[in-house]
Amino acid sequence: MKRILTGDRTTGNLHLGHYVGSLQNRVKLQKEYDTYIILADIQALTTHFEKPAFIQESILQVAIDNLSVGLEPENITMFLQSKISAIAELTVFYSMLVSVNALRHNPTIKTEARQYGFEDLSYGFLGYPVSQAADITFCNADLVPVGEDQVPHLELSRKIVRRFNDLYGNGKAVLKEPQPLLSTTPRLVGLDGNAKMGKSLGNAIYLADSSESVKAKVRQAVTDPNRIRKTDVGNPDICTVSTYHGVFNSEEHGNICELCKTGGVGCVACKARLTEKLEQLLLPFREKRAYYENRMDQVREVIVAGSERANRIGNETVEILKNSMGIRL
């Protein structure tokens, strides 16, 4: 079986953007691939170093988010980044192989720095793509299923691997070059029409949201601003709700666009239909969430067992890399 590695920072609950961009894909792949899921609590520190308690609470929440959408404990190795010493060690080795300028020009780093209002970037934040290369390579992952914002990071990982092999491989590939496995669904816009649904943007529907909350959020979603009365014709091309129908209700999307353009459906009804569709998706997730929330010890055990397995592989990798680098007494 080929191995995939992917995961999330433990900075709060996951939302529909994560589901569409990544989680959905993981669920599909778990049977065909040896699936590694990282709970990236160290990477979480790069932006949330002042909120360690929040990061810690998020670990179990993000784990449950993953389990609630259908990842099965017996199919996956879910592990905590901070428990894997190999990741820390590889990060140091790899840091020699990456220029500061390359990191400064990384488009995802730039976007995120702007988003968080960082001007003078910390060493850790600037370098997190290097640590992410360690996340991916410590277990020799073949594939990394990610959304488009992670593509520059994966490119960097591949460069590091090539560089490492060239320098220390003695003609052999000590490390494997990971391949991206891109989600086919485009990035989900925020409820406010913002290009991205984001935890820090206040425009997200969370997998853990209640029915009432989903309903209220959809009611407030941004539509065609020129459409005031039901008899006005609408323009679905500039409407967030229409975009969501395209993603979560694709069978009816064409029809809804037609009705909107001819004034045949009002925004209230259109939103109500979207809410129904989202509820159909979220209901089974809520049931699984409730199951695991009543069995937190089981969730912890999944992470402990996964971290042990990951550590065994990680320690072997460190030995191999050190040997190839000639780091020994």
Ligand code: TRP
């Ligand atoms: N940076 C990723 C995110 O914000 C999370 C992550 C950490 C990750 N390490 C990874 C994703 C390794 C893929 C592979 O979503």
Ligand code: SF4
């Ligand atoms: Fe958007 Fe639907 Fe209103 Fe058209 S009818 S503007 S698609 S919410």
